[in-house]
Amino acid sequence: MKDQIVRTEGLKKYYRLGENIVKALDGVDFSVEEREFVAIIGRSGSGKSTLLHMIGGLDVPTSGEVYVDGKRLSEMNREQLAIFRRRKVGFIFQNYNLVPDLSVYDNVVLPVELDGKRVDRHFVREILELLHLEEKQDALPGMLSGGQQQRAAIARAVASKPSIILADVK
Ligand SMILES: Nc1ncnc2c1ncn2[C@@H]1O[C@H](COP(=O)(O)OP(=O)(O)OP(=O)(O)O)[C@@H](O)[C@H]1O
Ligand SMILES: [Mg+2]
Secondary structure: OOOEEEEEEEEEEEEEEOOEEEEEEEEEEEEEEOOOOOOOOOOOOOOHHHHHHHHOOOOOOOEEEEEEOOEEHHHOOHHHHHHHHHHHEEEEOOOOOOOOOOOHHHHHHHHHHHOOOOOOHHHHHHHHHHOOOHHHOOOOHHHOOHHHHHHHHHHHHHHOOOOEEEEOOO
C-alpha cells in the first residue's frame, strides 16, 4: 500500500436545521494516496462541499476522524489547525472566496504572506501565466469573468505549494 495523504474514518457531519437534522455525511471511509487525483461526483446537496471542508480543517465533524499526511485533525488545537490549513491545504472554494479589495496578485500571494513566508515571485508568475491571468494580476476580482475568478482561486490554492489541493469546483 502506498502512502495515504488523506484518510477519513467513519466521518459524520450532521447539521441541525430547525427541528430537523441533516445528515450531510453519515459514515464516510475514504482515502487518497499520495499523487493520486480523485474526483467526487454526486448530486447537489449530497455532501461534497461538506466532505472537502472536513478534510481541509475548515469545519469540525460531528464524529469520525480525518487524517492528512498521517496527522489526525481532531488532535490539533485552533492554532495548529490554522497553520495546517495555511501550509498543507490549497482550497478552491465553490464560490471562490477571493478578497474583493485585493488585486488578483495580492489574493494569490496572501496565504504565503500570512504564513510569514517569502513570496516566490518566479513561481507565482509561472502560475499566473499557466492560468492565463498575467494581464489580470492588478485587477480586482470584481472585474474578472467567472472563469477568471475561478482560475485566480486556483492560482491562490497552488501558490503556497500545499500537500493537498481540494477543489470544490462546479
Ligand atoms: N451550515 C449548514 N447548515 C445546515 N445544513 C447545511 C449546512 N451546510 C450544508 N448543509 C446541508 O448539507 C447537505 C450537503 O450540503 P453540501 O453543501 O455539502 O452539498 P454539495 O454536494 O456540495 O452540493 P452542491 O453540488 O450543490 O454544491 C445539504 O442538504 C445542505 O443543505
Ligand atoms: Mg458544494
